[in-house]
Amino acid sequence: MKNEQTLIIRGGRLIDGPADLLVQDDLIKEVGKPGMAAPPEARTVQAKGKLLHPGLVNAHMHGHGNLGKGMGDRWTLELLLTAGPWITGNRSIEDKHLTTLIGAAEMGLKGCTACYDLTVEFPTPSAEGLEAAGRAYREVGMRAVLAPMVADISFFEAIPGLMEALPAPLQKEVERLRLAPYRTSLENIRKALHGWKFDRDEVRPAVAPTIPLHCSDDFMVGCGNLAREYGIGLHTHVSESKVQAVVGLRKYGKTLTAHMDALGLIGPDFTVAHGVWLDDDDMKRLGERGASVAHNPGSNMRLGSGLADMRRMLERGVNVGIGTDGANCSDNLNMYEAMRIASLVSKVQGPDWQRWITTAEVLEAATAGSARVLGFGDKIGRLAPGYKADVVFLDLENINWIPLNDPTNALVHTEDGSAVHSVMIGGKMVVENRRLLHVDLAKLAREAESARERLEKLNRENKNLYQRLEPIVGSFCPGLAKAPYHINRFGASQGFY
Numbered sequence: 377m378k379n380e381q382t383l384i385i386r387g388g389r390l391i392d393g394p395a396d397l398l399v400q401d402d403l404i405k406e407v408g409k410p411g412m413a414a415p416p417e418a419r420t421v422q423a424k425g426k427l428l429h430p431g432l433v434n435a436h437m438h439g440h441g442n443l444g445k446g447m448g449d450r451w452t453l454e455l456l457l458t459a460g461p462w463i464t465g466n467r468s469i470e471d472k473h474l475t476t477l478i479g480a481a482e483m484g485l486k487g488c489t490a491c492y493d494l495t496v497e498f499p500t501p502s503a504e505g506l507e508a509a510g511r512a513y514r515e516v517g518m519r520a521v522l523a524p525m526v527a528d529i530s531f532f533e534a535i536p537g538l539m540e541a542l543p544a545p546l547q548k549e550v551e552r553l554r555l556a557p558y559r560t561s562l563e564n565i566r567k568a569l570h571g572w573k574f575d576r577d578e579v580r581p582a583v584a585p586t587i588p589l590h591c592s593d594d595f596m597v598g599c600g601n602l603a604r605e606y607g608i609g610l611h612t613h614v615s616e617s618k619v620q621a622v623v624g625l626r627k628y629g630k631t632l633t634a635h636m637d638a639l640g641l642i643g644p645d646f647t648v649a650h651g652v653w654l655d656d657d658d659m660k661r662l663g664e665r666g667a668s669v670a671h672n673p674g675s676n677m678r679l680g681s682g683l684a685d686m687r688r689m690l691e692r693g694v695n696v697g698i699g700t701d702g703a704n705c706s707d708n709l710n711m712y713e714a715m716r717i718a719s720l721v722s723k724v725q726g727p728d729w730q731r732w733i734t735t736a737e738v739l740e741a742a743t744a745g746s747a748r749v750l751g752f753g754d755k756i757g758r759l760a761p762g763y764k765a766d767v768v769f770l771d772l773e774n775i776n777w778i779p780l781n782d783p784t785n786a787l788v789h790t791e792d793g794s795a796v797h798s799v800m801i802g803g804k805m806v807v808e809n810r811r812l813l814h815v816d817l818a819k820l821a822r823e824a825e826s827a828r829e830r831l832e833k834l835n836r837e838n839k840n841l842y843q844r845l846e847p848i849v850g851s852f853c854p855g856l857a858k859a860p861y862h863i864n865r866f867g868a869s870q871g872f873y
């Protein structure tokens with residue numbers, strides 16, 4: 377959408393010092409000294425007492441997870457997958473819009489201006505569901521990459537021996553969790569891609585075969601072909617949990633990354649979500665192909681998946697972005713928190729402090745690195761001429777910034793989102809004076825509560841099924857995770873991790 381205007385943002389300070397920003401339409405035209413000349417028609421945006429930073433970019437989240445916020449506590453990834461039908465089941469198109477809107481509203485309020493949303497519809501994606509999700513981002517004013525998350529093998533079929541470990545009546549019940557045949561899902565994605573109505577600079581599509589073990593090779597290759605044909609991203613959860621890494625080796629006779637490489641899927645538009653259990657060869661492979669990892673350290677700790685080694689990824693040339701993961705496994709979509717955890721997770725992995733990730737590296741990953749993950753690398757993630765005017769205004773009178781010693785350290789280690797005063801996306805304000813301009817939060821709360829109540833009833837049986845499966849999955853999968861899995865990096869084969 378064209379946004380014809382000229383703005384001059386005056387009086388603010390950037391991370392490296394005071395500067396004014398000239399915005400033409402939706403782009404930053406010039407970054408100059410305070411008081412720089414501006415065309416007479418330019419409207420002034422006052423930024424006195426504000427720190428301006430590029431909008432944070434969430435490299436990995438799930439819009440469908442927001443209605444499931446806070447539903448679980450002690451969940452491994454495998455228990456979360458088992459809980460899927462309970463926490464995400466029976467959604468109407470309006471629910472799909474609502475759950476996405478809750479996340480978009482949260483991200484906007486917390487300084488995040490673009491995200492990569494892997495969104496699920498059971499048993500197969502639909503053009504209408506994706507349209508409903510895309511509409512939610514446009515209502516808030518955010519950018520998003522929207523990827524239908526698909527599979528053709530259920531979790532119970534994906535883990536060898538798990539189905540047989542279930543008593544016969546439970547086996548019968550999980551049978552109904554069967555997914556659509558992959559050809560149906562590919563057809564539906566193609567339909568959605570073909571009729572895509574959004575401006576691709578605002579909401580663009582991608583494809584997300586959810587987890588390699590949950591997708592037949594034909595399906596993975598079909599997704600890869602679609603991505604190539606339409607010039608869009610391919611994003612999948614790889615080596616997130618140790619169970620995945622162990623089962624991958626058994627199933628493919630090689631690591632999950634090596635297997636996907638053999639299928640010809642890894643290239644510059646390919647993103648590995650998590651990559652906790654990648655080995656050095658995997659990272660090298662990703663680096664050589666120009667691929668990315670979406671690093672979600674909060675989720676990795678929350679689900680007990682382990683600690684991903686961002687330093688080694690960077691050393692092997694992997695582009696690293698930072699994400700929050702879904703609110704059903706990480707409970708918030710706060711990119712400031714994700715940055716802080718990314719820094720701390722690096723520091724807790726070993727005593728060699730010179731290898732720890734710096735705050736500048738974390739900030740780079742959460743802006744420019746994530747932007748590249750989204751395929752927006754030359755458009756967002758920096759406050760520089762030619763980039764989109766996606767700007768966060770932080771209030772320097774907020775307690776987080778009193779006193780202001782080092783802006784980068786404070787942004788990564790101190791800020792928690794509470795100093796976000798205003799947020800501009802593409803030259804338009806979407807948050808002003810701590811309020812979303814286009815979403816009524818009170819109305820959103822009412823709608824969410826009524827959906828929550830209705831879905832709780834509709835999913836009662838699914839919850840009951842989860843409760844009966846929990847003890848079995850909860851002992852079978854950790855058993856697999858105790859299998860030796862020696863990967864060539866510090867700490868990886870010590871104990872559980």
Ligand SMILES: [Zn+2]
Nearest residue numbers: 613649701702
């Ligand atoms: Zn995820």
